[in-house]
Amino acid sequence: MxxxxxxxxxxxxxxxxxxxxxxxxxxxxxxxxxxxxxxxxxxxxxxxxxxxxxxxxxxxxxxxxxxxxxxxxxxxxFIDAHTHLVFGGNRIDEFERRIRGESYEEIAARGGGIRSTMTATREATDMELLTLAQRRLALAMRCGTTALEIKSGYGLNERAEKKMLRVIAWLRDASKQRIAATYLGAHTVPPEFDGKADAYIDLLCQDTLPKIARGKLADYADVFCERGAFSPAQATRYLLAAKAHGLRLRAHVDQLSRSGGAELAAACGCFTADHLEYTEESGIESLLRANVQPVLLPASVHALGKTRYPNARAMIEAGLGVVLATDFNPGSSPTLSLPFVMSLACTHLKMTPAEAITAVTYNAACCLGWHNELxxxxxxxxxxxxxxxxxxxxxxxxxxxxxxxxxxxxxxxxxxxxxxxxx
Ligand SMILES: [Zn+2]
The missing domain is CATH 2.30.40.10 (Urease, subunit C, domain 1)
Structure with missing residues (x-):
C-alpha cells in the first residue's frame, strides 16, 4: 500500500x-x-x-x-460564508445605470436587478451554468478561498431552482473547495406571482420546500426579507416551514431598511443573520440571546455606492461571533476577493486586521458547522x-x-x- x-x-x-x-x-x-x-x-x-x-x-x-x-x-x-456564485449573464449595463444615478431599487422596479439575472439563469443550460461557476471558483481560489457557501435563488421556479442546486451539487463533487448548498427560493417574487407574494410563499411552503428537503438538494434555506421582496411575516412563514422540513436557516435581513429582521432571524432560530446594515441595539441583543452569528457583507454596501455599513463594533463588543463574506453576486457585489472585503471591514467597519482574519476563517467555519475540520x-x-x-x-x-x-x-x-x- x-x-x-x-x-x-x-x-x-x-x-x-x-x-x-x-x-x-x-x-x-x-x-x-x-x-x-x-x-x-x-x-x-x-x-x-x-x-x-x-x-x-x-x-x-x-x-x-x-x-x-x-x-x-x-x-x-479563507471561507466565504455567503455567495450567489451560480448565475447566468452579468449586470454590467445596470452597473453603468447606477453610475448615472438610478438606484438599485429603481432598477429592480423596472424589471432589472435580480429578475434580469433570473431570466439569464432560466435560459442557461446546466453545462453553461457549471462552466461559468467553475471559472468563478478558480478566481476565488486565487484569492485564497478554500471553502464556500453557495445559494440558489435566480431560478425562482421549481425547475430552474433545482437546476441551480444540481449545479451546486456537481461543483461540490468536482471542485477542490468545500461547498455548502443553500436554497434561496424566497429571493424575490418571480414575475409569475406579481402582486401575489403570499401565494408564492404558500407554494414554496407547501410544495417546493418539502421536495428540496426530501431530495437532500440543500443544507440550508435562506430568504430575502426587504421592501420589494418579502415582508417579515412572509419571511417567517417560509423559514419556519423550511425548519419543519429539516433545513437549517440563514436570512438576508435589515439590508436596505430596518424591518426587525435581526429579531426575526433570532426568533426563527437561524444559524446566521446576513447583511444587518440597519440593525440596531435591540436586534443585536436578540442575535446574542439566540446564538445567531452575523454575516457582514461590506462589499455590497460599497458596490451599491451606499454609505451605511453594519455596526460591527457594537456587534463585536456585544459578544457576537462576527463573520465577513463577499456576498458575491452579479448585481450588488461582483467580487470574489475576501482580502478586499477584509480591507473594507477595516476601513469602514473599524475592525482590526486580526478581527477581519478571524471573521473569514474560524468564525466563518463555525457558521457553516465546519469548525471541527476547517x-x-x-x-x-x-x-x-x-x-x-x-x-x-x-x-x-x-x-x-x-x-x-x-x-x-x-x-x-x-x-x-x-x-x-x-x-
Ligand atoms: Zn446575498
Whole structure:
C-alpha cells in the first residue's frame, strides 16, 4: 500500500493558526489570531500533523514534499460564508445605470436587478451554468478561498431552482473547495406571482420546500426579507416551514431598511443573520440571546455606492461571533476577493486586521458547522491553508485589491501555485 503523501510548509515567518477552543470567537478574543513566528506546518494525507515553532517540529520520516514559504505569512484557507456564485449573464449595463444615478431599487422596479439575472439563469443550460461557476471558483481560489457557501435563488421556479442546486451539487463533487448548498427560493417574487407574494410563499411552503428537503438538494434555506421582496411575516412563514422540513436557516435581513429582521432571524432560530446594515441595539441583543452569528457583507454596501455599513463594533463588543463574506453576486457585489472585503471591514467597519482574519476563517467555519475540520491550522484538522505574499499578516488588509495568495493548499494538496507547479 502506498504511504499517505507528506508535505511540509517550512520557513513560515508568521503562522496565523486561529488555534483555540471550539467555539466562535467573540469580543477581545477575535483579536487573538494565534500567531506563531518562525513556524512549520507538517501534513500527512489531507490532515495537519504538526503546526508550531520550526524549532520544535518533529522529524518527518520518508520522502517529504516541501514548500518554502520564504519567511512569508501563512493563514488558514479563507471561507466565504455567503455567495450567489451560480448565475447566468452579468449586470454590467445596470452597473453603468447606477453610475448615472438610478438606484438599485429603481432598477429592480423596472424589471432589472435580480429578475434580469433570473431570466439569464432560466435560459442557461446546466453545462453553461457549471462552466461559468467553475471559472468563478478558480478566481476565488486565487484569492485564497478554500471553502464556500453557495445559494440558489435566480431560478425562482421549481425547475430552474433545482437546476441551480444540481449545479451546486456537481461543483461540490468536482471542485477542490468545500461547498455548502443553500436554497434561496424566497429571493424575490418571480414575475409569475406579481402582486401575489403570499401565494408564492404558500407554494414554496407547501410544495417546493418539502421536495428540496426530501431530495437532500440543500443544507440550508435562506430568504430575502426587504421592501420589494418579502415582508417579515412572509419571511417567517417560509423559514419556519423550511425548519419543519429539516433545513437549517440563514436570512438576508435589515439590508436596505430596518424591518426587525435581526429579531426575526433570532426568533426563527437561524444559524446566521446576513447583511444587518440597519440593525440596531435591540436586534443585536436578540442575535446574542439566540446564538445567531452575523454575516457582514461590506462589499455590497460599497458596490451599491451606499454609505451605511453594519455596526460591527457594537456587534463585536456585544459578544457576537462576527463573520465577513463577499456576498458575491452579479448585481450588488461582483467580487470574489475576501482580502478586499477584509480591507473594507477595516476601513469602514473599524475592525482590526486580526478581527477581519478571524471573521473569514474560524468564525466563518463555525457558521457553516465546519469548525471541527476547517478554519484553523491545528493538528488533525484538514490541511487547507494559504501562503501569502507578505511578511506581516496585517498587510492582507492594508493593501487594497492585490492578489496575495501565492500557494493554496486544499486537503493537503497544492491546489494553486502562482509560480506554477500546482496540480
Ligand atoms: Zn446575498
Amino acid at each position: 502506498l504511504a499517505a503523501m507528506t508535505l511540509a510548509i517550512v520557513n513560515i515567518g508568521e503562522l496565523v493558526t486561529l488555534a483555540g477552543p471550539e467555539h466562535y470567537r467573540t469580543g477581545a478574543w477575535m483579536q487573538d489570531v494565534g500567531l506563531v513566528h518562525n513556524a512549520t506546518v507538517q501534513i500527512k494525507g489531507s490532515r495537519i500533523i504538526y503546526a508550531g515553532p520550526a524549532a520544535d517540529a518533529p522529524d518527518m520520516p520518508g520522502e517529504v514534499d516541501e514548500v518554502d514559504a520564504g519567511g512569508r505569512v501563512v493563514t488558514p484557507g 478554519g484553523s491550522i491545528e493538528e488533525d484538522k484538514r490541511a487547507d491553508l494559504v501562503v501569502h505574499d507578505c511578511a506581516d499578516y496585517r498587510e492582507l488588509c492594508y493593501y487594497i485589491g492585490s492578489e496575495t495568495a501565492r500557494v493554496v493548499v486544499v486537503g493537503g494538496r497544492i491546489a494553486y501555485n502562482r509560480d506554477g507547479g500546482g496540480e
